[in-house]
Amino acid sequence: MTPATVQEPAFGRGGFAAIAGLLVVWELLGQMHLTIFVPPASAVAQAWWGLVTDGTLFRAAGSSLLSLLKGFVPAAVLGVALGLAMGRFRSVRYLLDGWINAFMSAPLSALVPVLIALFGIRDTVVAATVFLFSFFVIVVNTTTGVRGTERSLVEMARAFGASEAALFGRIYLPSALPAVMLGLRLGVVQAVKGMVVGEMLISLVGMGERLIYYGNTFLIPELYAVIVSVLLVAILSSTMVQACEHLFVRWK
Amino acid sequence: MAEPVGIAIEGVSKSFGTLQALVGIDIGVKAGEFLSLIGPSGCGKTTLLKSIAGLNPIDAGRIVIGGRTVSGPGGHEASLVFQDFALLPWATVRENAEFGLLLRGVPPSERAEAARKALHKVGLAGSFEQAYPAQLSGGMQQRVGLARALAVNPQVLLMDEPFASIDEQTRRILQDDLLRMWQEERKTVVLVTHSMEEAIYLSDRVVVLSPRPGRVHKVLDVPLPRPRQALDVRASGDFARLVDELWQILKKMQ
Amino acid sequence: MKIAALRGASVLAFLALWQWAAWVPVSFNFPTPWATFLALADLLRSGALLQATATSLQSLALGFGAAVLIGVPLGLVMGVVRGVGRVARIYLDLLIALPTAALIPLVILSFGISIASSAVIVFVFSAPFITMNAYGGVRDARPRLIEMARAFGATWGRLFTRVIVPSAMPMILAGMRLGLSRAFLGLIVAELLLSPFGLGKLIMNSRSMFEHDKMFATVAWTLILSGAALYALARIEGRVLRWRA
Numbered sequence: 194m195t196p197a198t199v200q201e202p203a204f205g206r207g208g209f210a211a212i213a214g215l216l217v218v219w220e221l222l223g224q225m226h227l228t229i230f231v232p233p234a235s236a237v238a239q240a241w242w243g244l245v246t247d248g249t250l251f252r253a254a255g256s257s258l259l260s261l262l263k264g265f266v267p268a269a270v271l272g273v274a275l276g277l278a279m280g281r282f283r284s285v286r287y288l289l290d291g292w293i294n295a296f297m298s299a300p301l302s303a304l305v306p307v308l309i310a311l312f313g314i315r316d317t318v319v320a321a322t323v324f325l326f327s328f329f330v331i332v333v334n335t336t337t338g339v340r341g342t343e344r345s346l347v348e349m350a351r352a353f354g355a356s357e358a359a360l361f362g363r364i365y366l367p368s369a370l371p372a373v374m375l376g377l378r379l380g381v382v383q384a385v386k387g388m389v390v391g392e393m394l395i396s397l398v399g400m401g402e403r404l405i406y407y408g409n410t411f412l413i414p415e416l417y418a419v420i421v422s423v424l425l426v427a428i429l430s431s432t433m434v435q436a437c438e439h440l441f442v443r444w445k
Numbered sequence: 446m447a448e449p450v451g452i453a454i455e456g457v458s459k460s461f462g463t464l465q466a467l468v469g470i471d472i473g474v475k476a477g478e479f480l481s482l483i484g485p486s487g488c489g490k491t492t493l494l495k496s497i498a499g500l501n502p503i504d505a506g507r508i509v510i511g512g513r514t515v516s517g518p519g520g521h522e523a524s525l526v527f528q529d530f531a532l533l534p535w536a537t538v539r540e541n542a543e544f545g546l547l548l549r550g551v552p553p554s555e556r557a558e559a560a561r562k563a564l565h566k567v568g569l570a571g572s573f574e575q576a577y578p579a580q581l582s583g584g585m586q587q588r589v590g591l592a593r594a595l596a597v598n599p600q601v602l603l604m605d606e607p608f609a610s611i612d613e614q615t616r617r618i619l620q621d622d623l624l625r626m627w628q629e630e631r632k633t634v635v636l637v638t639h640s641m642e643e644a645i646y647l648s649d650r651v652v653v654l655s656p657r658p659g660r661v662h663k664v665l666d667v668p669l670p671r672p673r674q675a676l677d678v679r680a681s682g683d684f685a686r687l688v689d690e691l692w693q694i695l696k697k698m699q
Numbered sequence: 700m701k702i703a704a705l706r707g708a709s710v711l712a713f714l715a716l717w718q719w720a721a722w723v724p725v726s727f728n729f730p731t732p733w734a735t736f737l738a739l740a741d742l743l744r745s746g747a748l749l750q751a752t753a754t755s756l757q758s759l760a761l762g763f764g765a766a767v768l769i770g771v772p773l774g775l776v777m778g779v780v781r782g783v784g785r786v787a788r789i790y791l792d793l794l795i796a797l798p799t800a801a802l803i804p805l806v807i808l809s810f811g812i813s814i815a816s817s818a819v820i821v822f823v824f825s826a827p828f829i830t831m832n833a834y835g836g837v838r839d840a841r842p843r844l845i846e847m848a849r850a851f852g853a854t855w856g857r858l859f860t861r862v863i864v865p866s867a868m869p870m871i872l873a874g875m876r877l878g879l880s881r882a883f884l885g886l887i888v889a890e891l892l893l894s895p896f897g898l899g900k901l902i903m904n905s906r907s908m909f910e911h912d913k914m915f916a917t918v919a920w921t922l923i924l925s926g927a928a929l930y931a932l933a934r935i936e937g938r939v940l941r942w943r944a
Contacts, residue, residue, distance in 0.1 A: 230808060288708070289709065291706055291709070300880070300922070303902070304918065310911055310914065348500060350548070351519070352498050352518050353524075353597070354519020382795075390800045400801075404801055408805070408808055409804075416805060420801045424797045428793075431796060
């Protein structure tokens, strides 16, 4: 079963206008006091500022981001390495692609209780969830990138006497780089999702814990504030990876 | 400038599983000769060319280039030019031209020098060096491919339908430039083509292969005077006659 | 043949690793594969698993069904009316980037602890992907085909039903497959948090009772269930898209 790909997001200048429009509508709806579950945007902004100034947001975000790094970096390094191996060597691919595809489409959240059984209720579970959520996307995209290397380039390099190492470093790797970067970008967005899921399920630290807490205590503007913060983390991480992409892939 | 060498193709056969691609091919390419391989689809002309380049192992017979038997790719005598150009999209024109030299471990300054000279020979000097393939037309891309092949100073040039992906007007210009370059460099050239006109216009001899399995069907001499690009050979009656002769041979094989 | 052998070997390796983890033991009460299998059989026999499955599938069907019925037409409209598409995609991009789980407390507050809540969560998890894929499918319809149809005098209606929709079908179906995968994800997170329903509740209960073998069994069952559902959808996709090489 091949997984379906998610389209790449495109935030342009039109994006700002659309978001501004959304904020305006939100504010108006909120002011109409239709329901306590839709506070005006201004109330949310106020709550957000409150969380910033009393340090709550920084503490929570700090813990979250640490877990994000602890999970994503190994996922990226191991994921790219495994993807390269699977792309290059058919035996590795046949051995593992069943597992990879299975994990890609499985509801990974079901595995979090297993992780809790393994690690106990600790922040390590969050890092492990982050790893799980992002690892497979990275592997799949990297493998696709390597396999997509044009046969004629490989043949050309062999014709000019390239060794196996030269073939790998000078043809397969550069050719796969755009796909690897896409995989990392999708992976980091998945990583943030994993971070939130993990934190919500152990309800101990980080922004996920705050979400549960504000939900339980009916502090709705604060709840929205954390939701927006989580979204910002997702967008910022994705943008940072995209920036790296432009550094490495200038030739398209 | 390296001296041209001849190619001896003796009793070469090749099959892919149960499919017999080539059987008993015997061709002697003289040093400095321009030879074309032509034939209907499936006659194995590209397979033969790749075998000369060492990319395909052969099942029987042997291929000797200038005294050395071909046993694998990356030999220093022959260089390959590809139909789809096979340029590295992430590298600049100069880096692409240097690629063959890079793989042979030539140090950077020497590489740059040799690449620059080769680019100059194919008419791509100066500002093109920093461009990327995506920015170039098909004709210019193939010039880069040719420069890459020349930069390693081969004695034999192997060309696999090099102009098939290029529009006809650019193709004619490239053919003339190729002849001009060949006149100066005096390399042995083996060119695979689908075009009868191209085969007659460029070559000293044309080898016609028959399909499935590929055998040498006929060898046609092309005694047209050189330099052909300067003498407007295409307009001559001899040219038309030779093209027609080639067509008659090919037609009978359909 | 060699492929099957390699795959079989990897399954055996997995089981061996699992068994080793239980022997060590990696953590308190870590169940062996056999213990898990026994617990699974037990849960099936007692009917607890099937009951939980029925409840879960109810939420899933409601949420996913709504996501398809709303998402696909919405995506088609987005693709056809370029202006709508350009604006709406920005909101969808945000929804896709957002860790949707963050919305769960809000949904629970608004809709209470009920199957409706689960269904809404499933909807929010899957709808953006389904919509985006339908949009992409329409947008990427080959211009040459559209040109050809118009040259033969096709009206816009005919063009839509006979060229654009069939051409978008692969992406629409792929989007549904992705959406179903996301739906299961959202369902499980919701039920793990919400608990008193479905498979999530079963998992949480077993965990709080330290009946890890039952918990592992339920998790395994959930994975098998989602795998089967996705496989079924993939088969349907294969039948509908028979023309694809």
